[in-house]
Amino acid sequence: MSRKRGRLFVISGPSGTGKGTVCKELLKDIRNEFSVSMTTRAPREGEVHGREYYFVSRDEFLTNIEAGNFLEHATVFDNLYGTPKDMVISRLDRGYNVILDIDVQGGLQVKKAMPEAILIFILPPSLAELRKRLIGRGTEDAAKVEKRLGQALNEIRLIGEYDYYIVNEDIDEAVDLARSIIAAESARVPEAVRSIIREYEKESK
């Protein structure tokens, strides 16, 4: 590996905050890549194994969990979903940043497995605005919207575990800020430089 290693970014935020749009915009930069998840759910029409997901059996998925092959995994409606570690690492090694669009619980799992991961939290400008956006989608009734807001608050309570936050008031500004964070993190003095110097100083004492 001669190329500079990429960085792993986790983007989380309650549903309705525009997290998906931010991620999609970031992927227009060829230095950023998504990671393809593994799932036990059946492929839908048009979905390709290795493109939308790696479609595997429940047994295969469980074997991967036991082998510690996931950065994070979760159950959604009886189906298992997970982020394969080796896929992420090989992309980082090839110099690409990896963008993971996952929920807060997943983000915390990733941080535990790879402490160098950079966690970004997308916030709505206000609870009232989030409610408005969720109602505006028209896909959920009032009770479900309130349930989503409760979930949002549970996620926001964990923001202290995140490195950065972006208040998505304007999507272009939010994307710009996400790009700035990625650029800045790529300009950090590498930990290796610090540890080499510390090592040298210890030796020369």
Place this chain on the structure above:
Amino acid sequence: MSRKRGRLFVISGPSGTGKGTVCKELLKDIRNEFSVSMTTRAPREGEVHGREYYFVSRDEFLTNIEAGNFLEHATVFDNLYGTPKDMVISRLDRGYNVILDIDVQGGLQVKKAMPEAILIFILPPSLAELRKRLIGRGTEDAAKVEKRLGQALNEIRLIGEYDYYIVNEDIDEAVDLARSIIAAESARVPEAVRSIIREYEKESK
């Protein structure tokens, strides 16, 4: 103070790296401010007390050192120069970022006095390019250029103490990256959020 507190950025780098230009560009953003230094040197024609420098007597300067009023200070050609702490803090409190254009030794003093300071190091693309730029200025003879290169290397050896580095190959890109670093740092989840949560978790155990 109702406004969000600003952040303190130190920009250092060997002479010839374009550090001054980067700082000047950053100051075009009204959220960023310089800090006016204090000096014992005599004012030059056109210089205004409180604008270019605070011009003070040697005694007054020494009293300020003893009182711990400087974030950093240094002697250059028998004159004393220093960054007054209270000036920086009042700007930060009013919500401005403060940009300090100082050398590496000064940067390390600032970090010690205010550990929340963010240190950015400007690097030349190569030693050969730095030599070329120094010669190109035409203000120094060959021996002095080589002396400056030696000083540059002594500064670069301390890069492990810095948070970010910018390789100034193209000035516009270097300025963009500096702006990204400032934007990203302003999007960090505040330490206060973390400590409140830690406190709460301790109490609820």
